[in-house]
Amino acid sequence: MKPSRARQLQELQAALLMADSGSDAPYGRVASPGVDTRHGVILYLEGITVSFDGFKALNNLSLDIGVGELRCVIGPNGAGKTTMMDVITGKTAPTSGTAFFGQNIDLTKLGETEIAHAGIGRKFQRPTVFENHSVFENLELAMKADKRVKPTLFARLTGEQADAIDSTLELIRLKHEVWRPAGLLSHGQKQWLEIGMLLMQEPQLLLLDEPVAGMTDAETERTGELLNELKGRHSLMVVEHDMDFVASIAGAGKVTVLHEGSVLAEGTMAQVQADQRVIEVYLGR
Amino acid sequence: MSAPYTPAAPGRLQPGQRLFSPKAWAGLLAAVAVLALLPLLNLALPPGHPLHVSSYTVALLGKFMCYAMAALALDLVWGYAGILSLGHGVFFALGGYAHGMYLMRAIGRDGVYQSHLPDFMVFLDWKEYPWYWAFTDHFLYAMLLVVLVPGALAFIFGYFAFRSRIKGVYFSIITQAMTFAAMLLFFRNDTGFGGNNGFTDFKRILGFDITAPDTRAALYWTTLAALAAALVAARAVTQSKLGRVLTALRDSESRLRFIGYDPLGFKLFVWTLSAVMCGIAGALYVPQVGIINPGEMSTETSIEMVIWVATGGRGTLIGPIVGAGAVNGLKTWFTSVLPEFWLYALGLIFVLTTLFLPQGIVGLLRQLASRRYARKTP
Amino acid sequence: MSLTAILNFWRRAVLVMLMLTLAPCALAAETANIDAALLAPLADGDTGAKLQAISQLGQLPHPRAAQILEALASENLYATPGGRILILLGDKRAMDPVAGEQLDLPADADSIVINNRLRRAITGALAVSQLFSENPQVRLAAARRLQQSGDASTVALIAQALAKETNPDVRAALEIAHASLELKSPDPALRKHAAEALGNTNNGAFRPILAGMLARDAGGAYTEPDEAVRAAATAALKRIDRHLSTIEWAGNLFYGVSLGSVLLLAALGLAITFGLMGVINMAHGELLMIGAYVTYLMQLLFRQFAPAWIDWYVIAALPMAFLATAAVGMALERTVIQWLYGRPLETLLATWGISLILMQGVRTIFGAQNVEVSNPSWMSGGVTLLGGLVLSYNRLAIIVFALLVVFFVWLLLNHTRLGLFVRAITQNRRMADCVGVPTGRIDMLAFGLGSGIAGLGGVALSQLGNVGPDLGRGYLVDSFMVVVLGGVGQLAGTVIAAMGLGSINKFLEPWAGAVMAKITILVLIVLFVQKRPQGLFAPRGRSVE
Amino acid sequence: ADTIKVGILHSLSGTMAISETSLKDVALMTIEEINAGGGVLGKQLEPVVVDPASNWPLFAEKARQLLAQDKVSVVFGAWTSVSRKSVLPVFKELNGLLFYPVQYEGEELEKNVFYTGAAPNQQAIPAVEYLMSEDGGGARRFVLLGTDYVYPRTTNKILRAFLHSKGVKDSDIEEVYTPFGHADYQTIVANIKKFSTGGKTAVVSTINGDSNVPFYKELGNAGLKATDVPVVAFSVGEEELRGVDAKPLVGHLAAWNYFQSIKNPVNAAFIDKWKAYAKAKNLPNAATVVTNDPMEATYIGIHMWKQAVEQAKSTDVDKVIAAMGGQTFTAPDGFTIQMDKTNHHLHKPVYIGEIKGDGQFNVVWKTKGPIRAQPWSPYIAGNESKQGL
């Protein structure tokens, strides 16, 4: 079992790499105006506040993520983790503060579509897939391509693209469900499908909101491996409540703890777990 | 309003695959051939002949095909992109009016007042054509208007509506407001389109007598060709990746944004395409029925179009064509045989269709076919 | 026996009683007898002769003279081929005004036809005699009528009446009447006074007289030679105009609110069936129609069995209409709509079919024509405010009624669990079922409620317009606009949208005309939705997705 | 065939059903009457009833069906002008014969159509003349109020020209239009009231169909009485008043070529026949049926057609058309009226009636006898030369 999975991962990496380098080829015209990451930082959040009718879901939040970093974000329910992702992906406009993708792309000025073009992909907390489309079509739609009207109308699936979809299917173990409408999948299967869609998008920054919720321990482990593989080439931000999983992917990397809309603590997993405040509000005694 | 709607048969086609299956192609061509033959049977055979097709039937079918094309156009936006328009009548009528302007000018001085102006203008003491009638005496220009006017209205309306992310019933209702406003506007005599009488009493088209049997046949064939072309075009659009984007749009628009599609462009494309198709249908309709007036913009007319689509089977392309034919055929038949009770029959049919044929007539046929198929291959 | 007949009978009876009580004091008048020759032209004279007879009767200080005039005005004066004039007392009994005796109405007697000109003359004639009536209310009305008549011959009478008058209201009215005649006086001081007095009335009816004073003739000379009088007239005109524009403004507001209430009543039921339950209910209009037809039936029933209570048939119609439409609604829900939840667009198709059936059903039963529904007497006419703005009683009643219905709906939705359950069901039917909501029953009740409210709306609409098979169609589009504009599922939004649409419409109409106002409103709706794509009271945030 | 087919083309559903249904019934009654009298040319008439459902293109389709499929000899039908305009080309193309029974705006003459309703000079102009007369109240200011479509626009145009010829200034004429189905007349009634303060005012109403009731109700409740501001209407007859509480309307006027209240034996027989028919056929509200002008016009039309067929000894359209000119008929309106030889319109008497409390009309004015129709109004420039076909 193990070797084959490794092979799949390799294939996927290869596909992703190819896309990274070959920015001239078929998608030349979508190429985002190049993310400037000279300072080694892919995402800056600076003093972000989001308030809903007076309630501050995010409160002067500042955070940055380095290129190739895998950042875990944890925090109590309602701390503002999902809201933060909403701000990054343009779903929610911050009341104040700035959000930059690299040095040069001001996310607060862009719409959801443009942000996705710029290279940020997201997996939602609740699996959201196109329920009436087959698994294959879901992946096909997500696949990196020129997503404007005319090219979409005349799009033909190339062999490479078909292969990329194929290997993703393999990876998310939905090969035998290719033509099932995604709405009929079980909860866990939808989670995987959404991860697959995210991978097909080939974003530079991946935002994963509770990727392993509802997965079995074994699958959780597999997801961890996958994320570890992606680390380095892509930047990732992962939100999870499963501490074992967080520990397994964070390694020596940074973990950020949010609380009431701002950063409560930051550090390695071990440091954070030992922090009294974190134990108080989040981990419990 | 995202109804949990599943296409009658899951799209088994590999993306990028052929347009129709060979069987479907054969069926389609056969249908076109049979329909194309009818005017010949009308022209060539004497009325007494058993195979003779009356000119009434031909005229009727010509009209139905225009309706079918409008229904097809509506299905494109409603069935696929989930945009329910309760105002498609306005595009139909605008196409009709655009062509009607040409037909009115083609009357020349044969009108009641023997003026170069249409009768209603003479009557209003207008000495000149208003500016928007300019060049409408050129057939090609009028045809351009047929495409441009509904297209432009749809584009502008759609642009603002979709940009503001107006969806679901809100969109439906404002399309209704649009067609209602247009109807009131066209009702006014001062608008310059003949008030509620509209345009009628056409004499000729491109120099041919509009009531001559062979002109009628030619119009019929044009309509048939347009309908077939529209069907193929619509099929091509829905089978493309864009078609899948549209259905995704219908089910979860916001999700689509997060993977990098801008819904505005897609909606606008299909909406405008549909309006243009509808306008062409209207343009073909006018010379065949001999009148265009604001009644076509009434909210009832637009709702009826929706009903054709629903009855035939939404999201199937062929369904709306069948539905338009079936509903109008029944209406024609009932209004003659049951003049006082036909509304009961029609109403009942609508109710029963929704209850027992949720996927419309085509859905039922598909279900029957798959059952037969299942029986054959246990 | 029709309603009119009953009313007339009573009026007659009261009049006769009045006459009898007055008889002793009118003894002196008895002497001037009513003469058959005087009445003869009424039967067969030409208009001129009739006019003369009427005028003479008006000046005759005989109690029966007024009675004759009244009978003539209400088409209760009969003539036999032999030229005998009779007053119909009701129920085939008649009175000979010459002899004063009662008899059965001869079969060959025919009602005397009058036209508007005669009708006007009768009112004028009656007014003069009524100036001396015992009843101050009658005197006041008479004085008001005389204000406008401008008949110089009455000036002496008015002065006479003024001398006797003690009631301040009547005096004021008489003074104005006097003033309007004074305008023709040769004395500039009197004319000036008259102009001022007329200005003080704030009554638009005097505008043309005043404006006439300021007009110039062909030679460029003013009709009114005196400078000071002209100044007074100008001031009076300004005053009246200012007042008129106030009235206009207030009028528009009232018309707006009243149109708003109509829209609200038409839309409220839909706010439940469509707004809360998500059924695109194309048969909503027909539910309104059924409500209106129930009103009609109630009217028939009352006419038949309780003619004395006829004025209250509308009240009785309310519960009946509610129950009847609710029953129809529940039946529809159980047979058709319950299979369509979660498929809102299919409900459109099915309910359209239902609407066709209901409409044709009514045509079959009641005929394609409209049926007659009359306003009860307490809803006829109106109250005059600000000296010129008429608020009609039926409109007022409907405004009040609309508010009551809103309150009732609000109570039901917010203070019973029904509202909560309905909202929960539309949001997540399956889960509502799982927490123990009997979804089937709640659906049926809610749809019944929405339909019942539509029925109530129908009762109200029957008091304003047609009751016919098409009644509902006319309101369907408007109802949907109101509900959608307010924000689907928002009761407060529905109320505000209805009132807003009504008022905007009414403020636009005077300068845009009814057609353009309607078009403008529709365009405004389209523009408004751009700004508020989810209606007025749209919930925002994550929850909407 | 041993029957003669006769088409009846009136909307039985949709917005126009309200007016047209009873015309269908009258037509059936007349046909029954003729059949009972031995039919036409010894053959029975066979009515073919279709429902064009108030839908104008459907009118054209049904007309074509009647002429081409059912091969009817004549069609009685249509109410609105647009429905007539819509079927005209069909009648011309297939050389059919249409009898149109409703008053209309004129400006039309077709060989294939016989107009048994009034042209503007047979209705509108006499009505306005009456309003200006002393008996009519001597109106000097006019509100021309109509629904925004061709008939009111045309009629008002003619009336305006007529009023000009009578010296009425434009400032004394106000033209107001409302959309179809308009139901809120508050503002308009308030404006009429305001306008009427400027002098003796009358309202000429060409409001269509369903809008009349809300208008009159508003008028009544706003306290505008017929003695103050009379309203003369051209689309309100006995049938329309059946659906209204007529009491507040007393004194308002209507101009027609026929009223049920006209007293003569022919009319009495006509009314009796209709009442009996309604009862026998169990029509809805049979107890309260009334007759009105378009019904009479339908009745006349069918009888005249029968006479013409018998004179022509054929149902051939051209022969019947030729025989129609000069046909006379003793009509319920009290005169022996004649089909004009040249313009296919009837010579008709004009009556002006005041509404009574029971929904009937008091005739307050009438012409001495039938007058000839002027489909081409002389008040419209360029019409002088047009007369007959």
Add this chain to the structure above:
Amino acid sequence: MLDVQAVNQYYGGSHTLRGVSLALKRGECLALLGRNGVGKTTLLKCLMGVLPIASGSVRFDGVDISRLAPHERAARGIAYVPQGRDIFARLTVEENILMGMAAKPAASARRIKGEIFELFPVLRTMLARRGGDLSGGQQQQLAIARALVAEPRLVILDEPTEGIQPSIIKDIAKVIRLLRERGDIGILLCEQYFDFARELADQFVVLSRGEVVAAGDKSQIGGDDVRRHLSV
């Protein structure tokens, strides 16, 4: 109290549950385990009556309830926390909780008992917020609260810990334990979080491809047999 016998269920053509049987005693907690897509949720839905069963029987307190509608089952004292939360998104938090008491007579369902807020304090501060606006974890808490206010006799929990912060998971565990100790409530717990399940369960059942492949009591839950069916 709950007795499931040989339940079969199909989605169209696919056989999703194959003769599933299980039994739950009053005062016990039964853990339902299995990989993704094996049919756990499907089984729970069948028990709640959301999905019809093709054959077999479901008995509750000795009565066959397999043909009853969900609300009738709710009226008998079954409460359900579905996977995916199914919050009434546009109802406020308060209304959502009130909905939990829908099966009770109106008089006794006017007020929310304070106890529930002791367990989920956030909910008290957010009573007026719309359910759909809550964060994922808050929604999950709300879903559990909604089930508990019904004072049910059988609680069906489909992955209740999903998306909930660790400290509250501990609290939820406490509550389940408490309920179990009261002895009059049955708990059917479907859980991927293995340690959580092991800690609370008295019995367990493992599903694989719609079939019961292993079952037993607390002591056997950690066995290889179980692990084998849970790993990939």
